[in-house]
Amino acid sequence: MKTIRESMENAGIKHQEYRGDRYVxxxxxxxxxxxxxxxxxxxxxxxxxxxxxxxxxSMYRPNWQALxxxxxxxxxKGK
Numbered sequence: 001m002k003t004i005r006e007s008m009e010n011a012g013i014k015h016q017e018y019r020g021d022r023y024v025x026x027x028x029x030x031x032x033x034x035x036x037x038x039x040x041x042x043x044x045x046x047x048x049x050x051x052x053x054x055x056x057x058s059m060y061r062p063n064w065q066a067l068x069x070x071x072x073x074x075x076x077k078g079k
Contacts, residue, residue: 007036022052026059046078 015026023039043049051070058064 004036004038007034008038011035011037013037043074043076046076049074049076 011027013025013027015024017024018039023037025037027035029035037054051072051074053070054068056066056068
């Protein structure tokens with residue numbers, strides 16, 4: 001976790017938004033370096049949820065895009 005946090009601190013984030021249904025970040029990526037972003041989501045209602053995969057895209061080069069892996073679903077149990 002510390003390595004991911006340090007990587008995110010060094011990611012050069014220019015803008016970030018925490019929306020109701022997603023996390024949005026804008027950053028400059030130079031060359032082929034890897035960047036790790038971390039966010040926490042909280043489900044307040046018990047149930048089964050679909051977890052969308054992370055998606056990245058370039059604002060200026062639409063052919064630069066990628067889709068990450070995510071679990072098929074997440075189950076939140078009540079107390």
